[in-house]
Amino acid sequence: MFRPPLYLILGLLCSIHTPFGLAATKKPPASKPPAASTPAPSTDKLGIAYLSQAPADSPVLPFYLQAPTDRGAQGARLGIVDDNTTGRFTRQTYALKEIQLPSEGDVVVAFKQLVTEGYRHILVDLPGTRVVELSRLPEAQGVLIYNVGSADDSLRSEGCAANLLHLLPSRAMLADALAQYLNKKRWQKIFLAVGPGEGDRLYASAIKRSAQRFGLKVVAEKTWQHSFDERRTPESEVPVFTQGPDHDVLVVADEAGLFGDYLPYRTWSPRPVVGSQGLVPSAWHYTHEMWGALQLQNRFREQTGRTMNDQDYAAWLAVRAIGEAASRTRSVDFDKIKAYFAGAEFSLAGFKGVPLSFRAWDGQLRQPILLASPRSLVAVAPIEGFLHPKNELDTLGYDQPETLCRNRP
Secondary structure, X not given: OOOOOHHHHHHHHHHOXXXXXXXXXXXXXXXXXXXXXXXXXXXXXXXXXXXXXOOOOOOOOOHHHOOOOOOOHHHHHHHHHHHHHHHXXXXXXXXXXXXXXXXXXXXXXXXXXXXXXXXXXXXXXXXXXXXXXXXXOHHHOOXXXXXXXXXXXXXXXXXXXXXXXXXXXXXXXXXXXHHHHHHHHOOOEEEEXXXXXXXXXXXXXXXXXXXXXXXXXXXXXXXXXXXXXXXXXXXXXXXXXXXXXXXOEEEEEOOOOOOHHHOOOOOOOOOOEEEOOOEEEEOOOOOOOHHHHHHHHXXXXXXXXXXXXXXXXXXXXXXXXXXXXXXXXXXXXXXXXXXXXXXXXXXXXXXXXXXXXXXXXXXXXXOOEEEEEOXXXXXXXXXXXXOOOOOHHHHOOOOHHHOOOOOOO
16 A cells, blocks of 8 residues: 655645634734744754766767756756655755766766765766766765666676665666566567667676576577668668577667667567567656656656656655655764664655665665556566565565675675
8 A cells, every 4th residue: 555755744734724724714813922042943954966977979869769958857856845845844954956067077076076065965877987986086985975877787796885875776677677577478588689889788788697587598699780771771670680599579778779669560570579678677657657656757747847767766766765864863964864774764665665775785775667668557576476585676686695795884
């Protein structure tokens, strides 16, 4: 059963001024002003920073696929609104500082400046290599870095750090969610189509790991090397490319969206398309409306005029996690908030039907994964039947016995 988060309940109470609307007909009794010696109630203030950078080599995409330039930042802004709703009762206020650098900007200098200004909770939407670089700076040792932009599994393994938390699902989590669904459907023979990019290679590696983990078999793997021109069209190229051994499903690894959208309905054999296109595993999807998610969708759309994406959701979760820890501990003290994240009592309402929490072994936020086609939510992983001795969310991604992270207490 959906249990609304605390900030929603408190916001509703704020909107109710008088019982049954009767008190409005009476003048409130005059109250005496407080004595001059009585101090006003103090309010704790907590600053949160958001740091991102424009990519240096963005792929050229059709106009209808252009990514928003304010991804992530809008989610953080909505999180601040929600934190301040709760803060009206806990006498805590939250403020967000945004730094969105151009592709040639110096991320390290900007990060150090934020630390100098006193920010100790810093959200970063950056490539994985830059996140690792920031986490290892001497200035970062008294800071919490919230990764809201990179799905790299290396950040959760060899590149992990005690000051690094991950709100965006890893590629391993996404691939495991997809593999669970394919296992349930008995689509066990995979044709893997891989794009030319580094992210595509990492996505394909995650798919192959998940296939082995959940009893699937990669019967064919091909790398897409074509480009369409007047002589080479999707109708002619895709059937040739997808010829191969008999398979149940075509799994695509095309994170940049260069060719994957051309594959459905053009394959040599009539097969479903899943992965980075077709049926896609993701942290968030605009068709998700269960467990109260519709109100979050509506508030985000009202604020931005667009739908929420994975980075927006991850940034919203990061800000909400900070606010939840501060309200529960009744303190904005950095050490208390950090300790609360690591405790068994921490849980976060993420509109996914179950409480979310951080894994102690790699700093990853446990969360269900949505499996959606372009206009329909198809399933939510963990898929029913995949069990775990402690937490079923740990069937997604690297579990504690599998982790290669050695840099966390």
